[in-house]
Amino acid sequence: MTFIYSNSNLIPIANDVVNIRTLGYIVLTTSIVVAVIALAFKLNRKEGQTAQAPPTIPWKWFSKGKQLVGAPYRGILIAEKYKPLYGDIIQLSEPFKQRVMLNSFEVISEALDKQSGSTSDRPRNVMLVEMTGIDSSVAFRNHDEKHKKLRRIIASGLHPVAARSYSDMHMSTTAFFLLDIFNRTTQQSESAHDVIDMKLPDANYHSEALLASIQDSIGRFIMRMTFGYIVKENDPVLKRQSALAQDLISNFGTHFWVNDFPILRYIPSWFPGAGFKRYAKRMYSMRQKTVQETFEAVLSQALRGDILPASYASNLIELKGGRNISEDDTELVRWTSNSMFAAGSTTTTALVNSFIFAMSIRSEIASKVQAEIDAQIGRDRIPTLHDRSVLPYTDAVLQEVIRFYPVFPLGLEHVASEEIEVRGYKIKKGTILEGNIWAIMHDPTLYLDPYTFNPERYLKERPETDPRRFLFGFGRRVCPGQHVANNGAFVMGAAFLSVFNISASEETMKKAESCANEPWKMFKAYGAMEPMPFGCTVSVRDKAAASVLETCKETSIMT
Known part of the structure; x- marks a missing residue:
């Protein structure tokens, strides 16, 4: 019974x-x-x-392309293995959709830039977009009239001039970042001078401590920039925002049957295999709570007529009428502001983490960066955003990190809203289009000797193409926050090397040498491309650097 x-x-x-x-x-x-x-x-x-279809990779019955669509390092695999065999345009057939991989800048530009009016929608994602409630965000909404308004309003707060206005905020965040690294990688001490020569027995701990510091610091910056929110110690609001962003991004490479069979969203939660419904419900509830804790808090203060700290949300609310803001404008500010955390934290965290990893296994390049900073800035402060023009080698190293370890080897998916033609091939309406960023970044027609890490390629009389041109998307889906992310990564990377030395462990160096022809194998296979935990040691450079760390206590926003 x-x-x-x-x-x-x-x-x-x-x-x-x-x-x-x-x-x-x-x-x-x-x-x-x-x-x-x-x-x-x-x-x-x-x-x-169909004769006019792009070349199609052979498929196996009942998996029909899934062996590639769900493969680890998929964009890299297609660029390295299949592009030489099938060319710049490759079709992957799936049971319920067609997918076309665009493997050179020329074909990406032809499809996503020149025909952007027909290729700016996003494919339907029932699980991670509709069921979790992020279909209202700028990144995942179809390119309709409302999306155009969302992009215009977010661009007004993140364009290059606006991005530079966050310079002081970048500096206080970076000061916190440096102190946080110091505290996580050394024994507690009242002064940085006391631990210059201290080394911990477990060097493998340091890369995880670095990642935690990067995530925490960037999260604090985004919360303050977007909502004027000052993050507290062990802040539950920041923890929820971070967990939501990381969970969603990490699952975009996961295959969910409900995307193939949308009717499955209506099965009971108790039904066998319906765990996806419980996951979606949890994500939806978490998203609604984060909106309530961030934007709604700013809005309620504005409607009361309170004086608000300057932020993206408060500035736009004031611009749109303050206490008299319309419901339509409220919606625009609400969903643009709540789109920022996942996109900004994921990209910048992966980029800074990759920069530090690259320097740990390339000590000669790290030393050149430190020498440039010492000569141009001195030893009594950390570099600022305003110093970028006098630190060309440091900036070139960041560019090479972006090229050599692109945060997203495949760009976010586009979908053809009508039939288009690319290089003589017919691409059907509804086809998913993916720009292969890895293929561009390692294209020998753009980059001489592309599998060599060489910052000098951007310092020649005729510099090679700036890879930042490709990292942040294409056509009408270019990331509007690219300038803020780029600025933040530069300041954090330069400041880190101005104060700390980092050296990879012997085991990490051996692995890097064994992966020299396949460097991606030291990185995560799904989601944003960032290093797997690696053995390293972080230490304060010298007494001058220790003194700079002491001054960071005055400018860091700790609470």
């Missing part, structure tokens, strides 16, 4: 009734799934045989 709980009473229900109901759901769902798969295979086989 089975019991169900209802209104504080246990009600007996026959086992065979429960079993029959469960069996009915299983039979119905299985029948629908099998029928749709069979139809999709039949239709896609015909499409794959």
Whole structure:
């Protein structure tokens, strides 16, 4: 006998009734799934045989492209293995959609820039966009009239001039970052002078401490820039924002059947295999809570007429009428401000982490950066954003990190809203388009000897192409926060090397040498491309650097 709980009473229900109901759901769902798969295979086989379709990678029955779509390091795999065989335009057939990989800047520009009016939508993602409630965000909304308004309003707060206005905020955040690294990688001390020569026995700990410092510091910056929110020690609001961003980004490489069969979103949460519904519900609730804790708090203060700290949200609320702001404008500010954390924290964290990793295994380049900073800035302060023009080698190193270890080897997916033609190939309406950023960054027609890490390539009389041109997207989906992210990464990377030395462990150096021809194998296979934990030692450079750390206590925003 089975019991169900209802209104504080246990009600007996026959086992065979429960079993029959469960069996009915299983039979119905299985029948629908099998029928749709069979139809999709039949239709896609015909499409794959069309003479004008792009070259298609052979597929296996019942996986039909999934072995590539879900493969680790997918963009790199396609660039390294399949581009030489099939060319710059490659089609992957899936049971329910067509996907085209664009493997050179020329074809990406032709499809996503020149035909942006037809290629600026996003593909439908039932699981991670619709069911979690992020379909209102700038990054994932289709390119309709509202999306155009969202992009205009976010650009007004993040354009290059506006991005430079956050210089002081970058500096206070960077001061916090340096102190936080010091505290995490050394024993507690009242003065940085006391621990110059101290080394911890477990060097492997330092890379994880570095990542935690980077994530925390960038999170603090975004919360303050966007909402005027000053993060506290062990702040639950920052923790929720960070957890939500990391969870969503890490799962974008995961295959969810509900994306292939949207009807599955309506099955009961107790149904076998319905764990995705519980995950989506948790993400949705967390997102709603973060909106309430951040934007709604700023809005309620503005409506009361309170004086607000300057921030992206408060400035736009004031610009749109303050206490008299319309509901439409409120929605625009609400969803642009709440789009910033995931995009900004993910990109900048991965970039700074990759910069520090690259310097740990290339001590000669790190020493050149330190020499330039010492000569141009001196030893009594950390570099600022205003120093960038006199630190060309440091900036070139950051560019080479962006090129050699692109944060996203594949750009965010676009979808063709109507049939288009690229290089003589017909690309059908509804086809997913992916720009292969790894392929561009390692294209020998753009970069001489592309598998060599060489910052000098940007300092020649005729410098090679700035890779920042490709990192932040294409067409009408270029990331509007690119200037803020670029500025933040420069200041944090330069300041880190001005104060600290970092050296990779012997084990890390051996692994780097063994992966010299496949450097991506030291990085995470899914989500944003950032280093896996690596052995390293971080130490204060000398007494002058220790004195600079002491002055950081005056400018760091700790609370």
